[in-house]
Amino acid sequence: MVKIENSQRTILNLAEALLQDKGFNGFSYAHIASELGVKNAAIHYHFPSKEDLGIAVVKRYRDRFHLWINNARVKDLSPEAKLDWFFGIYTDMRADKGKVCLVGSLEAEFNSIPAGLQAEIGSLHKELLKWLEATLSEGRGAGVFKFNGEPANKAALILSSVQGALQMARALGTRKFRDVVEQIKLDLMA
Numbered sequence: 001m002v003k004i005e006n007s008q009r010t011i012l013n014l015a016e017a018l019l020q021d022k023g024f025n026g027f028s029y030a031h032i033a034s035e036l037g038v039k040n041a042a043i044h045y046h047f048p049s050k051e052d053l054g055i056a057v058v059k060r061y062r063d064r065f066h067l068w069i070n071n072a073r074v075k076d077l078s079p080e081a082k083l084d085w086f087f088g089i090y091t092d093m094r095a096d097k098g099k100v101c102l103v104g105s106l107e108a109e110f111n112s113i114p115a116g117l118q119a120e121i122g123s124l125h126k127e128l129l130k131w132l133e134a135t136l137s138e139g140r141g142a143g144v145f146k147f148n149g150e151p152a153n154k155a156a157l158i159l160s161s162v163q164g165a166l167q168m169a170r171a172l173g174t175r176k177f178r179d180v181v182e183q184i185k186l187d188l189m190a
Contacts, residue, residue, distance in 0.1 A: 008046045016057045020099035024054055024113050051114040058120040061102055069131050079139030087181050090162050098170050104163035129155050145188045158184055
């Protein structure tokens with residue numbers, strides 16, 4: 001059996017890429033094992049079940065998100081710059097071979113994924129929305145964002161629009177994704 005350098009991290013990286021490209025039901029341990037040149041048992045050693053692997057991927061994503069939003073450089077940004085930073089996360093996904101948002105990918109399959117993974121993805125989605133809502137509230141309070149309705153509802157509209165734009169860009173190309181992001185910004189500017 002081949003020894004994988006930083007095997008757990010390598011498996012998580014590959015699983016995350018597969019989740020964003022094919023969805024939870026679109027890949028198996030065999031895909032990962034084949035890519036890494038190992039047997040399925042090497043994957044099961046670190047992650048006994050596919051649900052365990054999916055949960056670990058989402059937890060790691062949540063941890064990264066918490067690091068990003070608690071980073072002094074991000075916290076000290078203006079509301080407009082925070083929003084650009086947020087959009088940058090999705091722009092990077094689009095630039096990376098047309099991947100979609102991890103949340104959007106798993107929510108598309110929500111009714112067919114295991115309960116533990118449903119709970120983890122629900123928590124991540126709530127955290128994304130909470131941060132976006134706070135950023136919108138801050139921007140509205142500073143007079144740089146203008147929108148009707150509640151910040152929580154606007155946050156849900158923006159997140160769903162960006163997730164949908166990533167899906168749409170698979171068929172229509174990156175330009176359409178960029179157009180959606182630019183329209184969101186135009187709609188928010190006071």
